[in-house]
Amino acid sequence: MPLEKITTVTGQGVYVPGDDIDTDRIIPARFMKCVTFDGLGEYLFYDVRHDGNDKLTEHALNNPNFSSASIMLSGMNFGCGSSREHAPQSLYRAGFRAIIAGNFAEIFFGNSINLGMPCVSLDEAGRIKLASMIESDPTLELKIDLVDREIVAGDTHFNFDIRDGARESLMNGKWDPIDELLNNVTSIEKVAKSLSYN
Numbered sequence: 001m002p003l004e005k006i007t008t009v010t011g012q013g014v015y016v017p018g019d020d021i022d023t024d025r026i027i028p029a030r031f032m033k034c035v036t037f038d039g040l041g042e043y044l045f046y047d048v049r050h051d052g053n054d055k056l057t058e059h060a061l062n063n064p065n066f067s068s069a070s071i072m073l074s075g076m077n078f079g080c081g082s083s084r085e086h087a088p089q090s091l092y093r094a095g096f097r098a099i100i101a102g103n104f105a106e107i108f109f110g111n112s113i114n115l116g117m118p119c120v121s122l123d124e125a126g127r128i129k130l131a132s133m134i135e136s137d138p139t140l141e142l143k144i145d146l147v148d149r150e151i152v153a154g155d156t157h158f159n160f161d162i163r164d165g166a167r168e169s170l171m172n173g174k175w176d177p178i179d180e181l182l183n184n185v186t187s188i189e190k191v192a193k194s195l196s197y198n
Contacts (some may be wrong), residue, residue, distance in 0.1 A: 005173040006116055009098040009144040011067065011070030013153075014060050015043070015131040021074055022081030023108065027090040040086060041094030065138035073100045073131055078119075079108025088112040098144050100151065100160070104128065113166045117177050120144060120160040130158060146171055 031043040040074045049059045054112040056062045061069075072091070078101035079087060088111045091099065112119045122130065133140055133153050144160075146167055151158040169175045 002174040003176055004116065006118065006170040006175070007146050009071065009118060009146075010141060012066065012068050012099060012138070013071045013073055013100075013134045013140065013142045014063075014066040014069035015073045015134050016060050017075060017131070019075040019102070020077045020080055022097065023079060023084045023087035023105075026079065026083055026087040027084065029084075031090075032084065032086050037086065037089040037093060039093070040090040041092075044090045044094045048133070062132050063138075068095075070095050070097045071142050071144065072096050073096075073122075073127065073134065074102075075127070076102035078102070079112075080105040083107040083111075085111050088115055088117060092117055100127070100130070100144070102112075109163075109166070113169065113175055114177060116145060116170065118144060118162065118170055119170075120151070120162045122158055122160050126151075126158040127158070 009088055025048060026045060027040060027043055028047050031040065031046065034040065047061065047063055049057055051057055062067055063091060072107050078099065078105065087108060091112075092115050096117065098120065099112065100120055100122050102124065103121050104112075104119045130142075130153060133156065134142075140153055146162070149160055149162065149167075150158055166175075
């Protein structure tokens, strides 16, 4: 079954400040004891969204103004730490369809692309300006345009970076490696038969 060709992602943004936001902050390890990824979204950033008494904090994701956000803006080295696939899965299950940051941890980036969730890199000046725009107007619609490599926020355009291979796989609907394998079984079998295991 052909995958969606992702050329744009449009939605409300939310700013989650901080550099080096690691995968344990994104999804604490105790919530990873699951058979499927279903339901992980409710535990996204759990330990910083709740205090010691399990009461909600003033975290951006607890702000009802951003309850429909589908694009997250953050700082440098987003998704660092352990390589748990649960981190991008929890973001995706919580409704996020793209992440904007300064840069990304290698494995987190790859796992996100494999979900069809673009991770785009924006320079510091751009992040500061975009964060201010989001916080000034929570209803602001953002558009991430992979074709032109830009983020559109109202009348403002920001140029972003994304690896060519990831961009092309998203735009061509070839972002899920398992789907690619399933769609090429005949070719795989042909190559396997041609190999010598002596």
